[in-house]
Amino acid sequence: MEIIVCGLFGVYDPQDLDKSRARKARDILQHRGPDQSGEWIHDGLYMGQRRLSIIDLSDAGRQPMVTEDKNVAITVNGEIYNFKALRTELEKAGYTFFSQSDSEVALYGYQHWGLEGLAKRIEGMYIVIIFDAEKQKLFAIRDRVGIKPLYYFHDGHRFAWASELKALTSWLGKEEPSVDESAIFDFLTYRFIPAPKSLYRGIYKLPAASLMRFSLTESTISVQPYWSLSVEERDESHTDLRKELVSLLEQNVEDQLISDVPLGFLLSGGIDSSIVTYMGAKEASQPLTFYVDFTGSGRTEAPYAKEVATLTNSHHRSFTFLNIEMENLAEKMANWFDEPFGDTSCVPTYLISEFARRHVTVVLSGDGGDELFGGYPWYADYKLIHDLQNSKVFSNLPMFPIPSWLPHKRLIELLQIKDPIAMYARLRKSLPEKKLILWSKKLGIPGDYDALWAYRAHFNQKLSPRKAAQVMDFHTYLPDDILTKVDRVSMAVGLECRPPLLSTKIVEFAFGLPEEFIYKNNLLKGGLKYSLEGLLPGSILYRKKQGFSVPDFGWKSNLRSQYGSIQEALLQQTLGYE
The missing domain is CATH 3.60.20.10 (Aminohydrolase, N-terminal nucleophile (Ntn) domain)
Incomplete structure (x- = not known):
């Protein structure tokens, strides 16, 4: 083959x-x-x-x-x-x-x-x-x-x-x-x-x-x-959903293990990469796992990655970066992405891809798990703000300038945004309205231009806030940020990265899960965690999500202090917009 x-x-x-x-x-x-x-x-x-x-x-x-x-x-x-x-x-x-x-x-x-x-x-x-x-x-x-x-x-x-x-x-x-x-x-x-x-x-x-x-x-x-995402909920017991989910994970990870060149797993110690590694290790003899860390990050995941590697009898390879030459790396990133891209996790994703490529040609990753199984913290935030906006206390909250000293300033700002899509965009860290207005004038954007067109195209008001957010992210953030990032940096080093969680059967199953299962026990990824009990240890399943990020090393704070935001810094440094 x-x-x-x-x-x-x-x-x-x-x-x-x-x-x-x-x-x-x-x-x-x-x-x-x-x-x-x-x-x-x-x-x-x-x-x-x-x-x-x-x-x-x-x-x-x-x-x-x-x-x-x-x-x-x-x-x-x-x-x-x-x-x-x-x-x-x-x-x-x-x-x-x-x-x-x-x-x-x-x-x-x-x-x-x-x-x-x-x-x-x-x-x-x-x-x-x-x-x-x-x-x-x-x-x-x-x-x-x-x-x-x-x-x-x-x-x-x-x-x-x-x-x-x-x-x-x-x-x-x-x-x-x-x-x-x-x-x-x-x-x-x-x-x-x-x-x-x-x-x-x-x-x-x-x-x-x-x-x-x-x-x-x-x-x-x-x-x-030629295909559309169905969000029709399945009517099955949680026990049956659990069994079917585990079976789908086993089968689809196994399907993606075929290779005549060395194959490994990107392992952060989070739930998604851990379950992919666990399922893959059942079929692959002594799999290779890869982890990178950074001095000064203040929040290492190395013990969790090591715990999963030991559990799966993997040959675990890790590397700690003492510093990162961001000027040289930023130039490479601009060449790889070809257009503005504001996700700074492309840096650690590149570094682990480059490290893995020294040993293998193919890796499996846990990409997609957060969108499918409700893992991002902003899903809980979106629901909270929606519920507060619909409560008697905040339903008639007037618009007013928010002083910088006011406690919970960001929450109050979000509560003032009545359009659920605009509120979600701001929650997801779009630039503030005042800055967007200034940039629209700089760029000559018509006053009636709706920059939220991509979210609006996939917003389903019949869904609950959390599931509506998952659907919007699946159609926008996942392909145009997460998968774009992984494709560019892995291909830059000649590494193939396979995301088995994004097989069609798992995607269709995940978006058919009832909300009470997805967020079982009112937890992010509650249903996935419940399903994996007995397979992965509780120290992996129930620890706080960290995300894949690189420490500042001074470069992020310098960009923010000089330009106001990383988005604006990228535009001004790469395209000359001031």
Whole structure:
């Protein structure tokens, strides 16, 4: 079997396809695929790929892959976890395979089931690009959660796509499009730029769980979802929910252990990474676990990580950073992310990825657990503020300037915000309203522009505050912050990071859980903790959440004192906005 993760670049230019320019853009993504490159060219169409091999290190699955009649070509970034079952189904239908590749399964799967049929069947972390010569159309499929990225450009006659923004701006060269000021304003609101926007006008992100169709003959694009998140609650006993959840965790972690190269686990000692490590260790003999720490942090998780490593009989590797050269690292980060990104946890995520890459090529992580099982403290805060706003004491709280000396100033500020979406955005540390107004004038943002459009698109007022917040985060914060962060820094060092908690079955199960189970005993992740009792020790399950952060070392406080906020510092340092 051959599975690869890689970088994709392609372009359709019917008037003047510049192959060397296309190859240069493809090779900008060499860090995502250092092992090999591939390309396929057909009548103004260039499909290119950089390859990082994970399973079956031969050339059998080299991409782009093309059918014998040259009618269909395909490139795949990532992995299709259920390709073996789909391959068996296709073999029964008469298809003959010439490789052990999941890409070949996707190729014949498209021919057999069609685009939507393929999209609904495949499970994993992937971008699939398909060219159909007979239909004269290009198609793209992005995985349901948004683990793998895709950017695209269209100017009316040319169409281009890439795994990272830098490949498109490299290909455009002097034609680089102008900065979209509304995207910058969105960044100040969310601390990331939500899909489908990017930093530039004319370049877009394909949203998670989306199909894109591009017609070569008409030069038109359409994007539609092929999957939607259901929040219909399950009517089962807590005992049954517990059994089913544990079974799903066991199966989906096991499904992602396949690799012909060294594999390990990122282990912080928190619940999510601990249960992934625990379930994986049952199948992997003497797994490798990785942990990084920082002097001066004042809150180490090393004892918890060590406890889980001992429990799972892992070869535990840890490293303590004495200091971090932030100037050099900040320059690298700007190159990796290509657009403003305000999550400072990208620093420790990079450091643990770089440390793990010295020993392995694939790691499993616990990403997604907080969104699925209610782990973020702001979910409890959102409910508290909502309940207070609807109480007799605070329901008619007037708007008034809040003096800086007033106790509980932030709580009173949040209580004054009546729009539940605006209140959530402020709770999630968007800039204060006064600063946003100043920045809107600097950027020339129209007065009627609604920067909360991404939250509004996914806000369900029928849900309780906590579940509504989980759904908003699943569609925005998870793909455009958490998964973007992990993809960029892990790919920067040639490391594949798999998040088994984000398999479709676990996602659908988690969002169908009743709120009283999710927050059982009125605890964040209460249902998950209850389900894992007897598997993980109470010292892991019931300790206070810490989060993955890096100590100040002076750089964060310097940025805040000089610029007011990290968001503003990033804009002023990288884009020159003052």
